[in-house]
Amino acid sequence: MSLAPATLRGEVTIRHLSKSFTLDGRPLPVLADVNLQVRSGESLAIVGASGSGKTTLLRILAGLDDADSGEVLIDGRAVKGVGSERAVIFQEPRLLPWLTVLENVAFGLDTRGVSRQEARSRARRYVQLVGLQSFENAYPRQLSGGMAQRVGIARALAVQPEILLLDEPLGALDAMTKISMQQELTRIWRDEDVTTILVTHDLEEAIYLADRILILPREKNAEPRLIEIDLPRPRDRSSPEFVRHREELLRLFGLH
Amino acid sequence: MSYENVNSTLGADFRLRPSATPRFASQVQAFVSPLLARYGIVLGFLALWQIASTQGWVNPSVFPPLDLILSALWDSLASGALLDDIAISLQRSGIAFAAAVVIGIPLGLVMGQARIVEQALDPLLQFFRQTSALALYPVFILLLGLGETSKVFVIFWATLFPILLATIGGVKEVDTKLVEMARTYGAGRLTIFRRVVLPASVPAIFVGLRLSATTALLLLIAAEMIGANKGIGFQVMNAQYNFQIPLMFAAILLLALLGLVANAVLVLLQRRLCRWAQPNA
Numbered sequence: 001m002s003l004a005p006a007t008l009r010g011e012v013t014i015r016h017l018s019k020s021f022t023l024d025g026r027p028l029p030v031l032a033d034v035n036l037q038v039r040s041g042e043s044l045a046i047v048g049a050s051g052s053g054k055t056t057l058l059r060i061l062a063g064l065d066d067a068d069s070g071e072v073l074i075d076g077r078a079v080k081g082v083g084s085e086r087a088v089i090f091q092e093p094r095l096l097p098w099l100t101v102l103e104n105v106a107f108g109l110d111t112r113g114v115s116r117q118e119a120r121s122r123a124r125r126y127v128q129l130v131g132l133q134s135f136e137n138a139y140p141r142q143l144s145g146g147m148a149q150r151v152g153i154a155r156a157l158a159v160q161p162e163i164l165l166l167d168e169p170l171g172a173l174d175a176m177t178k179i180s181m182q183q184e185l186t187r188i189w190r191d192e193d194v195t196t197i198l199v200t201h202d203l204e205e206a207i208y209l210a211d212r213i214l215i216l217p218r219e220k221n222a223e224p225r226l227i228e229i230d231l232p233r234p235r236d237r238s239s240p241e242f243v244r245h246r247e248e249l250l251r252l253f254g255l256h
Numbered sequence: 257m258s259y260e261n262v263n264s265t266l267g268a269d270f271r272l273r274p275s276a277t278p279r280f281a282s283q284v285q286a287f288v289s290p291l292l293a294r295y296g297i298v299l300g301f302l303a304l305w306q307i308a309s310t311q312g313w314v315n316p317s318v319f320p321p322l323d324l325i326l327s328a329l330w331d332s333l334a335s336g337a338l339l340d341d342i343a344i345s346l347q348r349s350g351i352a353f354a355a356a357v358v359i360g361i362p363l364g365l366v367m368g369q370a371r372i373v374e375q376a377l378d379p380l381l382q383f384f385r386q387t388s389a390l391a392l393y394p395v396f397i398l399l400l401g402l403g404e405t406s407k408v409f410v411i412f413w414a415t416l417f418p419i420l421l422a423t424i425g426g427v428k429e430v431d432t433k434l435v436e437m438a439r440t441y442g443a444g445r446l447t448i449f450r451r452v453v454l455p456a457s458v459p460a461i462f463v464g465l466r467l468s469a470t471t472a473l474l475l476l477i478a479a480e481m482i483g484a485n486k487g488i489g490f491q492v493m494n495a496q497y498n499f500q501i502p503l504m505f506a507a508i509l510l511l512a513l514l515g516l517v518a519n520a521v522l523v524l525l526q527r528r529l530c531r532w533a534q535p536n537a
Contacts, residue, residue, distance in 0.1 A: 062440055082440050094437040098455045098532040108441035111451070139532045159441065 048216030360419035368427025422464025426457030
């Protein structure tokens with residue numbers, strides 16, 4: 001039982017985070033002194049040109065990579081490595097091809113020692129949530145790209161994380177599937193009490209899904225910018241406010 | 257097979273009932289055509305053999321007609337003369353193959369995962385792999401004597417490497433993205449091994465197993481041709497010495513059938529274990 005007050009659940013604080021890679025023997029800074037506060041239950045989108053370090057930032061948050069300096073705090077506690085309060089949805093569904101849909105969704109529960117029976121029934125609930133109940137016993141090979149990604153989403157949600165980390169989760173889908181998945185994510189997040197951090201290169205997706213958008217600059221000495229998207233959900237892509245936000249973002253990227 | 261053929265084999269009665277014939281013929285055709293496409297060349301070859309031998313196009317004492325070979329096979333099986341040989345051959349290759357599986361798969365799983373172990377052992381492995389097991393057979397005989405041990409060992413030696421190398425390859429080719437995914441769900445090394453690495457390696461391991469099964473039979477015959485007094489390989493040699501050519505071919509045929517059965521068993525096992533990879537599971 002956590003002693004932290006309930007309002008702190010899923011709060012992420014990033015302090016002075018830096019990371020560089022080595023390229024041809026020379027250090028290549030990817031993240032330079034990033035500071036950020038993600039509120040409990042908020043959905044934050046991280047956008048930026050390629051090379052801006054957005055995926056690196058997410059991987060550090062996930063505990064898959066280590067930062068060179070700085071720290072990540074979750075609900076006030078510094079974290080290192082992976083943790084059960086976080087779940088990651090990757091660009092590829094990353095399903096285990098030898099497991100059925102239901103077994104894949106139960107995977108994260110199995111590895112965390114949830115009893116087989118409990119894991120099955122919880123997995124079944126999340127398979128239903130993403131609308132794949134008639135595919136419970138199908139193998140990943142038999143699914144379309146969109147369906148496979150839904151299974152990946154269900155698997156992440158099934159472990160009931162405080163924080164959901166998404167690395168361009170819809171990036172590999174076709175335009176139509178993408179839009180319907182964005183609508184579905186909005187519906188799912190409305191019902192799940194979870195903080196979401198979404199890395200995307202799709203500005204419209206960021207405006208559609210996020211409460212705030214963090215723009216990572218490619219130049220490491222420039223300050224990252226934050227934009228608040230205060231629109232009611234489900235959002236209307238053609239509303240004047242939506243379009244205004246998109247123009248603002250395009251201008252920031254020098255594209256408008 | 258054509259329409260006329262069916263009619264001629266079924267007799268004139270069928271020709272009088274035109275309504276029944278086309279349906280029956282098309283059913284036969286639907287059954288026969290795929291068989292013909294697949295085994296047509298084999299059947300053609302066998303037919304050519306039979307005709308060439310009975311017509312004297314080839315020397316029938318070197319290439320006896322098939323019916324003679326088959327009856328030699330039948331006689332030696334029915335009289336029980338070959339059963340002992342089959343049993344001892346199965347025992348030799350079976351023990352060797354089982355030992356190769358029991359040692360090769362776990363060793364391969366470890367070597368595929370631990371880079372240091374693999375790097376240390378790889379040059380040795382490559383060297384042994386390139387050395388024909390048959391070339392080493394005299395060495396094994398020298399060390400282990402001319403009895404069963406050296407025979408089983410030479411087969412084991414030859415079957416070990418395909419299994420070992422296939423397993424190492426399978427483990428090394430496991431999608432690191434899946435391993436990373438498992439890591440984010442808190443899976444430790446052991447869980448990752450059991451739930452990701454092992455199942456992902458199974459198809460590759462089966463490639464090695466099937467290759468090894470073929471190798472086992474190959475080496476079995478070679479081993480049985482040197483200093484054995486029993487076994488199918490011995491019978492091939494022995495029948496040739498005694499100029500019992502139909503029996504020699506019968507033993508060769510038996511070997512081929514054994515190989516086919518071994519492969520079929522492994523394919524069946526693979527289908528059961530890798531249902532997820534089947535196109536129409």
